[in-house]
Amino acid sequence: MFLAVAATEMEMAPLGRMLAASKVPCVTLVAGVGPVESALRIARFLCTDGRHIRGIVNFGVAGAYINLQGYQSAAPLDVCLAEREIAGDFGICYGDNMDYLPEELTGRIAYDIDRSLLLQAGLILQRNDLHPHVGTFVTVNAVSGTRARGENLRQQWQGLCENMEGASIARVAEAFGLPFLEVRSISNMVENRNSQNWQLDEACEVAAGAAFLLLRELELS
Numbered sequence: 001m002f003l004a005v006a007a008t009e010m011e012m013a014p015l016g017r018m019l020a021a022s023k024v025p026c027v028t029l030v031a032g033v034g035p036v037e038s039a040l041r042i043a044r045f046l047c048t049d050g051r052h053i054r055g056i057v058n059f060g061v062a063g064a065y066i067n068l069q070g071y072q073s074a075a076p077l078d079v080c081l082a083e084r085e086i087a088g089d090f091g092i093c094y095g096d097n098m099d100y101l102p103e104e105l106t107g108r109i110a111y112d113i114d115r116s117l118l119l120q121a122g123l124i125l126q127r128n129d130l131h132p133h134v135g136t137f138v139t140v141n142a143v144s145g146t147r148a149r150g151e152n153l154r155q156q157w158q159g160l161c162e163n164m165e166g167a168s169i170a171r172v173a174e175a176f177g178l179p180f181l182e183v184r185s186i187s188n189m190v191e192n193r194n195s196q197n198w199q200l201d202e203a204c205e206v207a208a209g210a211a212f213l214l215l216r217e218l219e220l221s
Ligand SMILES: O=C(O)c1cccc(C(=O)CC[C@H]2O[C@@H](n3cnc4c(=O)[nH]cnc43)[C@H](O)[C@@H]2O)c1
Pocket: 007, 033, 034, 060, 061, 062, 063, 064, 140, 142, 143, 144, 162, 163, 164, 165, 187, 188, 189, 190, 195, 200
């Protein structure tokens, strides 16, 4: 069985309904917002729950970086699959800019997603008419509240979108030797903060729908 992880009840609720209306076997966990709480709750779960877990699927909402170079960025309610996760604000902060400490001090801050699992996930979503953006997700402790900060993170990492848990969940999955996937739907653009532009409810539905498809079809593989 896969472990499906979301940060909040709001993100998990639609998946709970979809699982209840199906026979897809899956364990779910609401792991909390932010890298510390999510890593703690997942590690505790994996150490104490007796069930066999064959992989972790992290799903939920994310903020999309606005691409200034004429390339298309992800738009609200688009589906995004992580090919790489970065602990993007673990370092030295100069206003909107980040610099990073030596790896000897911090350990790795970048996590590549297993290529064959990512390919399988992309095909599953495509087959079901969801056409995911595939790219680098940046994990932050603080939601970027200015477009300038988002632009710096985007440029630094060729980032597609940001969230607050993915890199730490990838780290936990790696420590427990579990395959890891992350799928998110865009609830907001990373811009000068305007919470009226956020489409949280709709993005939670889209993200859960994508996670359900992945869980259903990966379970058969
Ligand atoms: O400010 C509010 O009123 C508010 C209400 C509900 C949720 C929030 C969040 O900040 C959600 C953070 C949550 O969602 C992910 N997320 C979504 N968009 C972003 C973003 O632009 N930057 C970072 N994280 C984002 C994140 O994974 C959290 O779990 C605010």
